[in-house]
Amino acid sequence: MIPGVERGYALAEEEQKPEGKIYQAVLTEEHLQQVLAELRATHPPSPSLYGREGAGGEFGFAVDTETTSEDPMRAELVGISLSTKPHHGYYIPVGHRYIGVPQQLPREVVIQQLKPILEDETIPKYGQNIKYDLIVLSHYGIELKGAQFDTMLASYILNPSKRSHSLDNLAEEYLHYRTITYKEIAGSGAKQVTLDLVPIEQVSEYSCEDADVTLQLTHVLQPQLAEHHLQQLYQQVELPLIDVLVTMERHGVKIDPQMMEHLSAEFTKQLNRIGQEIYALAGQELNINSPKQLGELLFEKLQMPFAKKTKTGYSTDIDVLTDLARAGYELPNKILEYRQLSKLKSTYTDALPKQINPKTGRIHTSYNQTVTSTGRLSSSDPNLQNIPIRTPEGRRIRRAFIPEDGHLLLSADYSQIELRILAHVTGDAELVKAYQHDEDIHTKTALRLFGLPVAEITPNMRREAKTVNFSVIYGISAFSLSKDLNIPRKEAQRYIDEYFALYQGVKHYVEDTIVLARKQGYVTTLLNRIRYIPDIHSKNANARQFAERTAVNTPIQGTAADMIKLAMISIHKKLLQAYPDVKMLMQVHDELVFEVPEKRMEAIKTFVVSEMESVLDLKVPIKVDAHYGKNWDEAH
DNA sequence: GTGGCGTCC
DNA sequence: CAGAGGGACGCCACT
Numbered sequence: 001m002i003p004g005v006e007r008g009y010a011l012a013e014e015e016q017k018p019e020g021k022i023y024q025a026v027l028t029e030e031h032l033q034q035v036l037a038e039l040r041a042t043h044p045p046s047p048s049l050y051g052r053e054g055a056g057g058e059f060g061f062a063v064d065t066e067t068t069s070e071d072p073m074r075a076e077l078v079g080i081s082l083s084t085k086p087h088h089g090y091y092i093p094v095g096h097r098y099i100g101v102p103q104q105l106p107r108e109v110v111i112q113q114l115k116p117i118l119e120d121e122t123i124p125k126y127g128q129n130i131k132y133d134l135i136v137l138s139h140y141g142i143e144l145k146g147a148q149f150d151t152m153l154a155s156y157i158l159n160p161s162k163r164s165h166s167l168d169n170l171a172e173e174y175l176h177y178r179t180i181t182y183k184e185i186a187g188s189g190a191k192q193v194t195l196d197l198v199p200i201e202q203v204s205e206y207s208c209e210d211a212d213v214t215l216q217l218t219h220v221l222q223p224q225l226a227e228h229h230l231q232q233l234y235q236q237v238e239l240p241l242i243d244v245l246v247t248m249e250r251h252g253v254k255i256d257p258q259m260m261e262h263l264s265a266e267f268t269k270q271l272n273r274i275g276q277e278i279y280a281l282a283g284q285e286l287n288i289n290s291p292k293q294l295g296e297l298l299f300e301k302l303q304m305p306f307a308k309k310t311k312t313g314y315s316t317d318i319d320v321l322t323d324l325a326r327a328g329y330e331l332p333n334k335i336l337e338y339r340q341l342s343k344l345k346s347t348y349t350d351a352l353p354k355q356i357n358p359k360t361g362r363i364h365t366s367y368n369q370t371v372t373s374t375g376r377l378s379s380s381d382p383n384l385q386n387i388p389i390r391t392p393e394g395r396r397i398r399r400a401f402i403p404e405d406g407h408l409l410l411s412a413d414y415s416q417i418e419l420r421i422l423a424h425v426t427g428d429a430e431l432v433k434a435y436q437h438d439e440d441i442h443t444k445t446a447l448r449l450f451g452l453p454v455a456e457i458t459p460n461m462r463r464e465a466k467t468v469n470f471s472v473i474y475g476i477s478a479f480s481l482s483k484d485l486n487i488p489r490k491e492a493q494r495y496i497d498e499y500f501a502l503y504q505g506v507k508h509y510v511e512d513t514i515v516l517a518r519k520q521g522y523v524t525t526l527l528n529r530i531r532y533i534p535d536i537h538s539k540n541a542n543a544r545q546f547a548e549r550t551a552v553n554t555p556i557q558g559t560a561a562d563m564i565k566l567a568m569i570s571i572h573k574k575l576l577q578a579y580p581d582v583k584m585l586m587q588v589h590d591e592l593v594f595e596v597p598e599k600r601m602e603a604i605k606t607f608v609v610s611e612m613e614s615v616l617d618l619k620v621p622i623k624v625d626a627h628y629g630k631n632w633d634e635a636h
Numbered sequence: 637g638t639g640g641c642g643t644c645c
Numbered sequence: 646c647a648g649a650g651g652g653a654c655g656c657c658a659c660t
Contacts, residue, residue, distance in 0.1 A: 290658055291640055310640065312659095317641060343642055346656055374652060376645085383654045386644035394643085418645090418651095474650040484650090542648065553651040557645090561652095589645045589652085638660080645652080 023208035025200055026092045032105060032113060035082065035090050039117050042084050044124070060124025060148065062215035065133045066207050068095075068194040071381065072135035073249070073357055073364045077107065078195045080114070081207035083215040089208025093200045102200060111140050124148040126218040128167045128210065131369070134246045151214055153238050154221040156370035157230050160531055165370045171213045174220045179213055180206045233527050237565050238369065244572040244584065245367045245377075251595075252362030253384070253585045257353040259400040267345040267393075274338045281331045288338050291316050304329060319483065344388060348397045355382045367587070374554050375529045375561035377587060385588045389636070401632035403595045410601065411635035412608045412626040413591035416441065417560045418473050424618040425526070425555055428505025435620035442466040448502040449495050468495050472506065473556055475549030510552050517551035525558035526616065527566075560590065563622075566615040568592065571608060579604065593632065601628055 026032050044059040062083040067075035078095040094107035126149040127133055134144050155165040171177045185198050185206045225231050279285045286293045295314030299306040308315045324332040355363050371378040379385040388394025403409045423431035434444050446457045446465035464485050482492035500507040517523050522532045531554045535547035575582050586593040596604045605626050612624045629635040
């Protein structure tokens with residue numbers, strides 16, 4: 001704790017909340033009716049005000065749910081807090097269950113009474129990470145509508161690179177107010193308990209404060225969005241995306257746990273076999289999963305030449321082991337094989353079945369909308385955006401992702417989306433022309449790199465050109481490209497030079513973007529998503545170059561993120577109306593996966609492709625590939 | 637909790 | 646001369 005600053009109190013004298021009972025626990029029917037009347041009274045006076053820009057915060061109320069779990073798909077409702085004006089809050093406990101708990105209003109009654117207000121779209125609601133509350137409330141028959149402001153999303157849109165957008169941090173930053181933390185009322189570590197076991201008086205103070213702070217933050221953040229011209233991105237993209245993500249997360253995806261178990265058993269056998277081979281070659285037993293022990297074995301006991309070091313010792317990563325294998329050593333290959341299987345088993349075939357929700361029998365990832373600096377989504381618990389696909393063993397894991405009976409999986413992915421956006425953003429004549437004429441961009445680059453006619457371009461030349469095409473987006477160096485392609489550094493540099501000689505618009509874009517980032521301190525995407533690049537002025541050359549690559553990459557990656565978000569929103573709205581039995585299941589950055597009734601597949605496929613391709617009008621055509629099948633692997 | 641490593645786009 | 650690829654999440658070992 002910071003000396004002199006007690007939790008729950010303002011940091012500065014003038015910021016202190018007024019004295020008096022302003023946070024109230026609601027325990028009687030009479031009190032509840034009073035609260036409901038107050039909530040209804042927050043209705044905007046005229047329908048024309050609803051949804052009007054700038055109306056946020058003037059009417060409506062903040063809402064927050066307290067539950068027994070961080071995972072909304074497993075959470076049970078403990079209480080609901082509401083705030084209609086700053087420094088005021090109500091907490092309605094419905095699920096506390098400790099010895100000596102006072103009489104609470106029956107949950108069913110509270111739900112039934114709150115439902116019409118929470119579902120009234122014309123009454124604005126404010127929340128912090130309101131996606132969570134939407135999912136929890138849905139399990140009690142409430143489809144919250146009118147969610148007009150999410151403070152976490154607003155903070156993210158204002159500055160996506162911040163490490164945290166938690167309410168505690170937002171309160172401190174924007175209100176200079178230190179909130180009661182979750183740990184302070186629930187404990188931490190082994191002593192942590194769920195909120196249903198914490199006294200109502202304590203949870204009431206905590207929860208009312210959260211609703212209160214959320215309301216206050218809405219007043220502060222809403223004008224800031226307007227100032228930074230971020231309202232459109234917020235209203236047109238991030239806010240409507242919440243409903244899409246809620247639907248996806250709630251529905252979940254089906255996996256075949258038996259198939260996973262079978263794979264795990266098979267991997268175990270192979271791991272044992274390869275492990276024995278490794279021990280034999282090593283002349284000792286060791287923990288192959290320990291980079292430390294592995295480094296000591298390879299570079300001390302066996303005296304292999306070490307290529308690079310980490311902060312803590314020898315590096316034993318895939319590059320190092322591959323180089324050693326190329327040099328003729330047998331052991332590194334075995335270790336690589338072991339590593340791959342070990343990864344697949346521990347991260348996927350062992351872990352995924354444990355994530356099956358017992359109530360739904362499906363896997364419900366969490367899509368986080370406020371993590372990445374570029375505007376992409378991330379996925380966790382479990383992460384469904386890094387399911388293997390490259391190797392045959394990996395693809396077997398994808399085969400365990402299956403549709404509901406009578407359905408098929410449809411996968412639709414943007415073809416070369418970042419290169420197409422590069423063409424649009426840079427306006428490069430050659431790139432634009434190539435895409436407008438539907439040419440093979442990798443072959444086109446290969447023609448230049450190798451100075452040969454089309455007929456003489458080998459698949460390997462095209463592959464190398466493909467690597468160059470993609471590497472440019474990331475701002476790769478000749479050093480890394482040479483390692484990637486296993487070619488001399490000079491040759492790699494020649495590739496890069498030839499690339500920029502052909503695509504001069506890209507060269508100019510790279511230069512101009514760095515200059516612009518220096519001048520304004522940030523870069524933006526097509527939809528005006530912003531990312532600050534403070535290190536662009538760093539005197540540390542490394543940090544500065546990193547910042548320059550970031551500045552160049554972010555508008556590309558971020559615009560691709562904008563595009564697929566728009567597509568998700570559009571598809572969601574139209575699907576809900578026309579085909580409610582079609583479900584969007586997953587997003588993997590440039591891919592959307594759907595669960596589709598077999599009979600409807602052809603129509604849906606055509607619809608999805610058309611929506612994804614047309615959601616933004618760029619200088620170049622956008623192409624989407626779509627496939628379907630009985631599992632996620634087949635759908636590729 | 638941190639670092640190394642590996643999976644994805 | 647060192648460091649030299651954008652964005653994520655999760656598992657394991659080790660401290």
